[in-house]
Amino acid sequence: MVTNEDKNNLVNLAYVALKRDITEGVYRPGDKLLMRSLKERYEIGSGPMREALSRLVSERLVTAISQRGFRVASMSIDELTDIYFARAHLEAMITELAVKLGDESWEASVIASAHTLSRVTQVHSAEDMLGLWDARHKAFHLAIAQGCGSPKLLELRLTMLDQAERYRQLWLRHTVFSADALEAKREEHRHLIEVLLSRDHAKARDLMFQHMTGPVTIISEVIAARDLAGDE
């Protein structure tokens, strides 16, 4: 049987669609999410719609105030800084564990995903290229993290990745569409792999921390320029 284990219900469809709409900016930070228009857009009743919203609340992408409905969570430089601080420390810790505990097959999968990432070229349209690079970049970092061997740590890592997603999108365009920035990332990745394979866990930890905090400056500038930081 190849059918999906579960998740074939309207709630999940609405959840996925709304999540994408929020991270892609169809709904912007601070926007009111009116039940009437959500019902129409996602073709679903209020009950299931509330359930989908409720999930996004627990992922911090939506905020809820009792009797006053739902809003897209605001964005701010403060939150950006905190998310990336937490994420960098977490990822650095996981990397240290991976270097200490990862076996040969871990090394192999890191190298394989790095190779796959390096082969993303301009053959596709710009937008496709962006999506492909993003997916493979995520896969590369996941491969590294999986060396830690702890499902719960990987889960925590994913919740932080989700929360960073809207900020990451701002950085992504800035990086992928700049030949210089892209080459700089390539070099960082090469260096990272070298240190990982050398099994120097302290150095790997520090390097990953740096790698993760790098984007903060760029993202701050974009937020300031576009005035995405909501004034509530």
Place this chain on the structure above:
Amino acid sequence: MVTNEDKNNLVNLAYVALKRDITEGVYRPGDKLLMRSLKERYEIGSGPMREALSRLVSERLVTAISQRGFRVASMSIDELTDIYFARAHLEAMITELAVKLGDESWEASVIASAHTLSRVTQVHSAEDMLGLWDARHKAFHLAIAQGCGSPKLLELRLTMLDQAERYRQLWLRHTVFSADALEAKREEHRHLIEVLLSRDHAKARDLMFQHMTGPVTIISEVIAARDLAGDE
């Protein structure tokens, strides 16, 4: 105005009540959560009830399978080990940051909450004593963690604490009701504070890691003895 900001709706009441029922063992690991009986017990319709369940799913206390309803999440030695492994590493990392970044008021609040904890005595009933010690013990560790200064890291910490809660309950009775175990914990806490105040972050980190992994052995034994680990 001192009224609650929000959360005065049926969904939240059912959520809180069911969460307590699960962590207190009214519903046991693996139990089917029948919509009909939940509706009756919490006096609520299926829509809101689903929403409450959905929140518990995102906290990993309940599992959902599409079209087949909800169950209390199972417990296992494997999960225990992983949760405590992840939690210990996270808490150790946060402690290291707290020692590096915490200011004088942080030191003061750590000492204050340690004092409050040390004054829990047998004047109350055994069950009250358990609850009081648990609350103050949690407050003590929270005071330490808050020194890290990152709301997101504290949030991650809380999600792990929630996931550990059912396992912690097993350890709690074992510890609070044993004079020896309680005295050992007191000694660990004294030592911990000493190291925190000495600002030796590496030592503080290691000590916190140890402090967090200690309970695993005891809890494993209790699970094995009571056969709480579901055979799925």
Place this chain on the structure above:
DNA sequence: TTTTTCAAAAATATCTACATTTTTAGGTAC
């Protein structure tokens, strides 16, 4: 006899339509 198959019935989960409650907006008097 025991096991397997299968269809109907029962139980359960999911969703919609509508009723109720609360908040927001608009207008009027002070």
Place this chain on the structure above:
DNA sequence: GTACCTAAAAATGTAGATATTTTTGAAAAA
């Protein structure tokens, strides 16, 4: 401008309709 009342809009909740899964029991096969 502020306070207050009323009408409209919106959120929340219930009851019941629909769809899916599980159980039951009888017939067929081993």
